[in-house]
Amino acid sequence: MVALIEGKELTKSFGGLIAVKEVDFHLQRGEIVGLIGPNGAGKTTLFNLISGVFHPDSGRLFFKEAEITQLKSFEICRMGIARTFQIVRPFLKMTCLENALVGIIGRNERDGKKGMKKDEARDLLKFVGLGGHEEMLANSLTLIEKKRLEMARALATRPKILLLDEVLAGLNPSEILQALELIESIRTELKMTIFWIEHVMGAIMKASDRIIVLDQGEKIKEGKPEEIVSDRRVIEAYLGESDA
Amino acid sequence: MDIKKLWIPFLFIILAIFPPFLLSQYWLHVMIISLFYVMMASSWNLIAGFTGQISFAHAAFSGVGAYVSGMMAVYLGLPPWLGVLIGAGVAALLGLGLGYLCIRMGGIYLSLTTLGFSEILRIIITNEDKWTRGTMGLQIPGFFTEYSKASYYYVFLVIAILLLVVIYWIIHSEMGLTFRAVLNDELAASSSGINTIRVRALAFTISSAMAGLAGGLYGHYLMLITPDIPSLGQMFLVLAMAVIGGMGSFAGPIIGSFVLEILSEYIRIYGEYHLLLFGLVALAMARFAPEGVIGLLGKKWRIEWSH
């Protein structure tokens, strides 16, 4: 079965510091794959490479078998790859409805009445749990509400794959459960493929089909959650971090 | 757009018909200049207040419009109204070019580049005095064979209303949303599928076309064009009007233009203090009330008027 998205030997360095080193990865349609690793392992950089924020120094990226290595981020989004950010960044001075609308407009479809787009935006907000908040400005939302909004904006672009960067960070336990519910409904109802970075181990191990582990820019292990949890190299990578 | 809200602009437009009958020639002149600044401040607001690109080249583009149109009239005998259109077109092209030049640049760099561009233009205009007459100024023909301030007033009024309608439409359209997305967070916008390059270049092109248009009109009204038009002093005035009136809103620059222009006439009685005063007020606004006069008039008002 051909992978939905695939990266081959991706390498990226910043001024002499190697952030990502010859990383291979792939995701099949419908999978949830977790990306873990100690701080500074290169996880967000990998996401930035996939979503086109940076271009790799070497290596290639494929989406639905087409090469996307040199595409700009808006082109990559239109092809079907959407993302959220580690530090949540909705459009703060715009309303929730407008935030979602931007994602819809980003699809750059020929036709579509403004009314229909607004309806779609409203539905999206309801789906992520922001139903009554349409006219509220994004900067007046709580943290978890902002994360929901970012999700809505990303979903508005009708992606085939969603990159989630530490969505659970900064949430209290009950909020974490709500977020996980949302992710689960995205997966089942929208049949979304998800690639997510997370530090909340319990959650990511439970929900993922497969885990990829990065350490200092390199992929050190890949496999089912059960295999990862007991792998020596992985444990050492994390222990090494807690020493510092 | 609410039909209910339309009555206020209509009221203003009806009222705007009367000034030539009621005002002295002097105050009619002030109105005309105010309308020029309305066009300049509103179009600058489009690029600075709505896409976050603080361009210092806006006055320079009005200078492009004035000089292209003026020189074509003087040296090629082109009718002014045609010259103005061509001037606006040239300004649009230059704006597009400048916009693309700046595409990889963020805030500081972009502003510096526009600053450099503006000064280069002014220096060239000042020094090529064989053609432009430099600081002495070039006399150019007006629109009408028989000079009539009232006629100029109506020309400026109609064009200003036209530009404002276009700006209003842009602000409330999907294009306006993409502008504001780029303003809020360019990276997030790009990751959401917005072609931010096109948005930024488009904003530059549209706003510089409008500045060029305004400049062309201005030149043929004054019938004398000088390098003062594309100067940083003029740029400051436009910026102050937008900032004090309220950047990022529709009505802000309009209010700012009228208020500041009329005020400067009163202040001039005492001396050339208006720049200093406006500067101080603009500083206070930027520091304490970033949304300008419009913002101060209350949140409820602002949402009604500018969205």
Place this chain on the structure above:
Amino acid sequence: MYLTNGIVIGVINAVSAIGVSLIVGIMRVINFAHGELYIFAGYFSYHLSLTFGIPPYLAAPLSIFFIFLTGLGMERTLIRPTYGDEMYSLIITFVLSIVLQNVALLVFGPYPNKPPNLVDGASNIFGLFHYGNQRLLSFVISIGLLLFIFYLIRRTWFGKSVRAVSQDRGMASLMGVDHFRVNMLSFGLGAALAGAAGVLIAPIFPVTPTGSSSVSLTAFVVVVLGGMGSLKGCVIGGLILGVIENLGAAYISTMYRHIFGFIILILVLVFRPWGLYGQRTQ
């Protein structure tokens, strides 16, 4: 002769430019009011020495000190609240420059003023030509200042804080650096350098209130050319610009003197925005 002028001017430019570079590097703020501070210093030293009769070698440092205080004040009241918002800090310093320019016009009048020389006469350079002593003095002092700044940034604790904050504000803060204070002092220092450059140039070329934009823009060109945040870049950039402008003015056209700077500015920003020695940031 032109080359020498270029070098002297270049070094002074460098002092001026470092004032800008420091502020940009730390605070990501372009101080548009830079030129005005420079001019004010020139006027202060003029008035202090002529109107109040303070000897020139005292008037100069005193003026610089006033400007330093002004810089601190500016940062505290106007710049600090705009942190993180590039757009507003740009607007604020731009407006501030216009305000200060007009204040200068009102208070000092539009006429050029020239503070008295610290030294008079001319010296014989390598037996090739005569060169004004005041220029030589300015040159020497500028070099001294540059060395002092290098020392300050490289070796002192303040300098280390400055470098830490400019690289990673959050990290520096965690390490106990009071980044608000560093900002304020840096701004003051940047202003003081502008003032120093002004005081050094004023005896050579008289100051006028309208000359301030040209000063600011020259400083910006140097900073961009040399690379934002790079001290070495400011020096090299300042020298290059000084030489090019003087040679260009001499051999091509005096009136287009400043255009060379702007063309360099735009070329650098388009093709190599990090300048000669700056850091490439994404």
